[in-house]
Amino acid sequence: MTSEQDPRLGTKPDAEQLPRVATGDPAAVPPTVQAGDAAPTDGGQPTPPRGHSVLREITGGNAIISVLAVVLALIAGAILIVLTDEDVQQAAGYFFSRPIDTLRAIGESVGGAYSALFQGSIYNFRRPGFAAGIRPLTETLTFATPLIAAGLGVALAFRIGLFNIGGRGQMLVASAAAGWIGFTLELPPVVHMLFALLAGVVAGALWGGLVGLLKARTGAHEVIVTIMLNYVAFYLISFLLRTPGALQAPGQNNPKTPPIDPNAVFPDLLGPGYNLHFGFVLAILATLVVWWLLNRSSLGFQFRAVGENPNAARVAGISVPRMYIYGMLISGGLVGLAGVSQVLGTTTTGFSAGIDAGIGFEAITVALLGRSRPWGVFAAGILFGALKAGGFSMQAAQGVPIDIVLVVQSLIVLFIAAPPLVRAIFRLPTPTGLGIRGVRANRKAVAK
Structure with a gap:
């Protein structure tokens, strides 16, 4: 070993350094190892970089789970819209001869429904002037x-x-x-x-x-x-x-x-x-x-x-x-x-x-x-107010049953109640439970 270069130390340790390196003496570490480098673990594998732990907490945290639960519920709602749309059913009858027609009907069905949902809850581009176009947002806030x-x-x-x-x-x-x-x-x-x-x-x-x-x-x-x-x-x-x-x-x-x-x-x-x-x-x-x-x-x-x-x-x-x-x-x-x-x-x-x-x-x-957090509840209330206000517009404009909005709301609760399911679908890591502040505090304690 004295004749080969140690890949962890970047230099050739002599006979006097070897016992001190083995015992973890910091004086034996050559100056080529800089502060902040990934330190080896007992298994010989370097610890993940500092940003990985924070990213793990963010991608596996409750906030991301809530957002993805809404996304999954909207996807499920889109599937129900497609299954109940008469134009899609008619185009699906000759799918193998003209598949583009079926795909176009699906896009028009889902896009039209969610476009009506947006215009009925946030902003209606078809109304003249900003004052008239912003009225759906005020309805959302009223419902919320x-x-x-x-x-x-x-x-x-x-x-x-x-x-x-x-x-x-x-x-x-x-x-x-x-x-x-x-x-x-x-x-x-x-x-x-x-x-x-x-x-x-x-x-x-x-x-x-x-x-x-x-x-x-x-x-x-x-x-x-x-x-x-x-x-x-x-x-x-x-x-x-x-x-x-x-x-x-x-x-x-x-x-x-x-x-x-x-x-x-x-x-x-x-x-x-x-x-x-x-x-x-x-x-x-x-x-x-x-x-x-x-x-x-x-x-x-x-x-x-x-x-x-x-x-x-x-x-x-x-x-x-x-x-x-x-x-x-x-x-x-x-x-x-x-x-x-x-x-x-x-x-x-x-x-x-x-x-x-x-x-x-x-x-x-x-x-x-809202995860029982005041501002989370505030945001969730506005979201459900938007679903209420936009649901009526979606039904009037596209003929989509208002019950689909209720199904979306129910699915949101279902996905929130099953975080492992959401993590499995999106392949998200499981958080450590310390939170971002806890991870940073733990790293500072280890550094000391």
Whole structure:
């Protein structure tokens, strides 16, 4: 070995250096080995470069999985569009004689459907002027407003380790409280709106806080309690809507409330030509508040500690039952904000028992897609708002059933719930679980 060049050291070690190299003495390493070079491992293989670990965390992280879950769902939706398109079926009948016709029909079917989806949710190039073309985006934001608020409530409960599927009941109770204040009292413009807003949020918070109280005091499972309270709220509001002097509009037999007083209605953000209202601003503020609460406050730290391990949190001196109550109070208030946005911003001419419009359950999907992170929920809410707004346009323009949008939403949840499946399809690496910051911190510790 003394007569051959060592490929790792780049020089000929003499007899005195060999024992010191074998023991790992840094003084024995010749100056040809520079700092930052890949060091050999015990197996003789160099460790991967520094950027590989960071890239592994990025390509295998939750954010990429969420994006790819949406991509897979859209691909599956395209397949369903093709299978249900009459032109594609007709062209497929003579595929072997004229295959180009079938491929052209498939392209026109999928391209037309998703083009209509885009023009119905983001920007319509066929309308004259920017003000008219941007109207679909405002519709997307309008649909996204209650989804963001309710999704934040469900995500906050997730972070505490609770499964709040009582969004429907909390929205109904909040809508009834805000609506009753809105069409019964006569107050100055700003005061009336704030009073109705506060009443709705408080009603939703109390309805959700009841779940937390039962969970903390009796150990009742929040899933069972929220399901039962959904039925209680629905039939209670249905009864009040059929009771004169309660929620039912005077002089009519339909289970519907009177219109909201104009002083209590959310103002339009872009004028009367658009449906976007002040509720979207409240959704942005709610996202900021929840982000600060979870990441910058001591209460948020206790929420996250309980969600990670309630037993360890209890040993650390955190009152787990109290966190359950506080968490469900805030969660119910956020979901209640979604109901208030519906009553005071969207359906101001009066509402019925279907005011929730399935938002309470769609909020679970939004929270899952957003990984229970406030800004992730915000982005997921806008995505689902775009699917809602564009779905109607896709059905009207291309004849594509609106149910395909629901299938896409369901597939998004399916793929998010199975990250190994997404990684296997796209051949992504499995992350170490340390995160980018953890990888960098680990490398710094090794370097020291």
